[in-house]
Amino acid sequence: MAIDMSTAKQQVVDFCNSKSKTKFYFNDFLKVFPDEKARDVKKVLTALVQEEVLEFWSSGSTTMYGLKGAGKQAHSEGED
Amino acid sequence: MAKHKTPLLDQLESGPWPSFVSDIKQEAEHRHANPDGIEYQIPVDVCDDLLGLLEMSYEDGETHWKHGGIVGVFGYGGGVIGRYCDQPQKFPGVAHFHTVRVAQPAGKYYSTEYLRKLMDLWDFRGSGLTNMHGATGDLVWLGTTTPQLEEIFWTLTHDLNTDLGGSGSNLRTPASCLGQSRCEYACYDTQSLNYAMTLEYQDELHRPAFPYKFKFKFDGCPNGCVASIARSDFSVIGTWKDDIKIDHDAVMGYVKGEFAPNAGAHSGRDWGKFDIEKEVVALCPTGCMSWDGSKLSIDNKECYRCMHCINTMPRALHIGDERGASIFVGAKAPILDGAQMGSLLVPFVPVEDPYDEVKEVVENLWDWWMEEGKNRERIGETIRRMSFQKMLEVTGIKADPRHVQEPRTNPYIFWKEEDVTGGWERDINEFRKRHQR
Ligand code: SF4
Ligand code: SF4
Numbered sequence: 166m167a168i169d170m171s172t173a174k175q176q177v178v179d180f181c182n183s184k185s186k187t188k189f190y191f192n193d194f195l196k197v198f199p200d201e202k203a204r205d206v207k208k209v210l211t212a213l214v215q216e217e218v219l220e221f222w223s224s225g226s227t228t229m230y231g232l233k234g235a236g237k238q239a240h241s242e243g244e245d
Numbered sequence: 246m247a248k249h250k251t252p253l254l255d256q257l258e259s260g261p262w263p264s265f266v267s268d269i270k271q272e273a274e275h276r277h278a279n280p281d282g283i284e285y286q287i288p289v290d291v292c293d294d295l296l297g298l299l300e301m302s303y304e305d306g307e308t309h310w311k312h313g314g315i316v317g318v319f320g321y322g323g324g325v326i327g328r329y330c331d332q333p334q335k336f337p338g339v340a341h342f343h344t345v346r347v348a349q350p351a352g353k354y355y356s357t358e359y360l361r362k363l364m365d366l367w368d369f370r371g372s373g374l375t376n377m378h379g380a381t382g383d384l385v386w387l388g389t390t391t392p393q394l395e396e397i398f399w400t401l402t403h404d405l406n407t408d409l410g411g412s413g414s415n416l417r418t419p420a421s422c423l424g425q426s427r428c429e430y431a432c433y434d435t436q437s438l439n440y441a442m443t444l445e446y447q448d449e450l451h452r453p454a455f456p457y458k459f460k461f462k463f464d465g466c467p468n469g470c471v472a473s474i475a476r477s478d479f480s481v482i483g484t485w486k487d488d489i490k491i492d493h494d495a496v497m498g499y500v501k502g503e504f505a506p507n508a509g510a511h512s513g514r515d516w517g518k519f520d521i522e523k524e525v526v527a528l529c530p531t532g533c534m535s536w537d538g539s540k541l542s543i544d545n546k547e548c549y550r551c552m553h554c555i556n557t558m559p560r561a562l563h564i565g566d567e568r569g570a571s572i573f574v575g576a577k578a579p580i581l582d583g584a585q586m587g588s589l590l591v592p593f594v595p596v597e598d599p600y601d602e603v604k605e606v607v608e609n610l611w612d613w614w615m616e617e618g619k620n621r622e623r624i625g626e627t628i629r630r631m632s633f634q635k636m637l638e639v640t641g642i643k644a645d646p647r648h649v650q651e652p653r654t655n656p657y658i659f660w661k662e663e664d665v666t667g668g669w670e671r672d673i674n675e676f677r678k679r680h681q682r
Binding site: 190191192195202203204206207210211214215220221222223224225226227228231 | 312313314315317320322323325326327344412413414415448452453454455456457458612615616618619620621
């Protein structure tokens, strides 16, 4: 990929912090890196999950990403 | 004595059909009796509280499960679905009630020893309640607590050589029919393809990055025992190119009543003497068979490979020798726009290890869908939104009459410049030689 991994990781964290919501679809991150391939963006997110910066949230049918510990359950019950 | 009174649930047991309520009550009693002396790692009354919570939902007319949650095993984005109840004080046994999806073996072959080991683990660290199998094919384990998840995962992977299945926006656990292991109709080795695709796409199975779920299913022939054409985004169905093989003596055997039609599958009732005209020839959907009283003929180029004649006279008719599969894309259950069957994308593909032809089609589809698919949009919906033609473009597959279901109803055609000889440019002087101003 064209950009450096650590810069990319920081961009993901900054993006999550800049929004009021706490859970994001994979697609939301593609917009942060418009020139990158989806598979490369996935590598950045996977690395952040491995480092326990991000975590998965799942309804069973869909999966979202969020900063670890952010928002807890409120989002899914429509309270944020 | 039941922990909670459940009159509404009890009523569900009154019908003639088997009841999940009776099953859960039976498991509740079994856990309290604990004849095997298991050191339960989650509350002993998990099943009682499940019934109590469900009764409360029936009284209130609304669910008391929260929506989804943040649980999983480390590094996996699927396989565990967080379930938390919103009345944990009243029903502490189901304060956490997470679902674990366990990958089923290809063709669902188990030994009883393996099933016992699975259940030993689940009785010890979970509720003991299962759903075998979920719609995707996994063994679904219903109800455990967060601290048990990593323990379950360790034992499954280390002692039972079994992985978690898929859930959420990722590749779901691939499923196949039992194929060549037992079935003479199998046109390719479904279990081998299932296994190869599962290993190849581990990242897609465990780390969700798709717009929504994606299912592979592999049927060895058009009988479709795993219903891939109706239930998978990417369905591979065995087929053949050459002629159906006919053993004329065996056909005569069926006509004379020496062999039971359908290998005896309909022998529970007397259907009268076998009538090849009525039961085989007349039911061929393409009308491509004929019977002259002594000889059966098939006009193979018209045959759909529907399997009807072969199923009826398996001893006399056999699939062809030039075997492979067709690939269908886009089936789904009715969340948006109703149910949809898969559309034929690749009419024939050889299915041989290392399966590069199949993998190439999948990867092109994913690249496109990951970029263009909307959130919570199945690939079948993306195809409908962006057109079948677009899918042909991204997969590099040439349009073929077999992609067309019926003649065109729209009289207009919009050509693209690259499709037209000479493009849009014209030599005006050449044109004026033939046309006055
Ligand atoms: S789908 Fe066909 S090949 Fe597979 S088990 Fe069923 S009948 Fe046999
Ligand atoms: S497989 Fe189906 S379409 Fe083909 S000849 Fe037999 S009945 Fe007819």
